[in-house]
Amino acid sequence: GAVVSQHPSWVICKSGTSVKIECRSLDFQATTMFWYRQFPKQSLMLMATSNEGSKATYEQGVEKDKFLINHASLTLSTLTVTSAHPEDSSFYICSARHLGRSDYGYTFGSGTRLTVV
Amino acid sequence: RKEVEQDPGPFNVPEGATVAFNCTYSNSASQSFFWYRQDCRKEPKLLMSVYSSGNEDGRFTAQLNRASQYISLLIRDSKLSDSATYLCVVNRVGNEKLTFGTGTRLTIIP
Numbered sequence: 286g287a288v289v290s291q292h293p294s295w296v297i298c299k300s301g302t303s304v305k306i307e308c309r310s311l312d313f314q315a316t317t318m319f320w321y322r323q324f325p326k327q328s329l330m331l332m333a334t335s336n337e338g339s340k341a342t343y344e345q346g347v348e349k350d351k352f353l354i355n356h357a358s359l360t361l362s363t364l365t366v367t368s369a370h371p372e373d374s375s376f377y378i379c380s381a382r383h384l385g386r387s388d389y390g391y392t393f394g395s396g397t398r399l400t401v402v
Numbered sequence: 403r404k405e406v407e408q409d410p411g412p413f414n415v416p417e418g419a420t421v422a423f424n425c426t427y428s429n430s431a432s433q434s435f436f437w438y439r440q441d442c443r444k445e446p447k448l449l450m451s452v453y454s455s456g457n458e459d460g461r462f463t464a465q466l467n468r469a470s471q472y473i474s475l476l477i478r479d480s481k482l483s484d485s486a487t488y489l490c491v492v493n494r495v496g497n498e499k500l501t502f503g504t505g506t507r508l509t510i511i512p
Contacts, residue, residue: 291445319500328406328504328505330502331500331501378446391448393445393446395445
């Protein structure tokens with residue numbers, strides 16, 4: 286139980302285009318979804334916290350107009366990287382909290398490796 | 403100073419050996435502590451939570467020292483499948499956000 290499905294697992298796009306990443310909670314309702322970015326050999330850095338039915342909360346230094354987050358339902362949150370540039374190439378991972386789990390409840394998606402060429 | 407600091411390694415350890423990692427955290431308001439494991443190009447997966455009294459799960463033992471603000475992970479009788487990056491993760495009181503360390507890379511050598 287407590288599965289978060291993330292798609293696509295990898296994507297290559299041209300500079301200037303937009304890419305949408307989806308995270309779905311398959312067997313539970315995720316009122317809050319967290320979006321992380323991880324550069325090679327670095328830690329996961331929280332980008333934003335997405336709340337169902339309201340605006341996302343972005344971490345300092347993360348451009349909200351560039352990384353658009355939509356959490357329109359209790360099972361789906363999306364991150365759109367707009368006008369992507371090579372420096373946006375990274376590993377993007379979502380995470381949702383499942384309060385029914387005994388291990389404090391965070392489940393991660395399998396990640397999306399974005400390469401902007 | 404980073405909120406969660408770990409020795410990045412790499413640690414290259416022979417199979418069957420015991421290996422220990424430490425992690426320090428700077429925010430005394432940190433409340434919950436975890437060790438996650440991340441394989442190359444994969445998402446992190448929870449290895450174990452860390453409790454104040456210390457806890458053990460099979461070959462893995464986690465310890466917490468609140469006074470010194472550090473957390474440790476001990477792996478006994480290491481297996482080839484233990485090769486991964488181990489992430490120290492903390493969470494503050496009243497805050498759902500997790501803060502990740504950079505990770506310690508472990509390679510078990512046959």
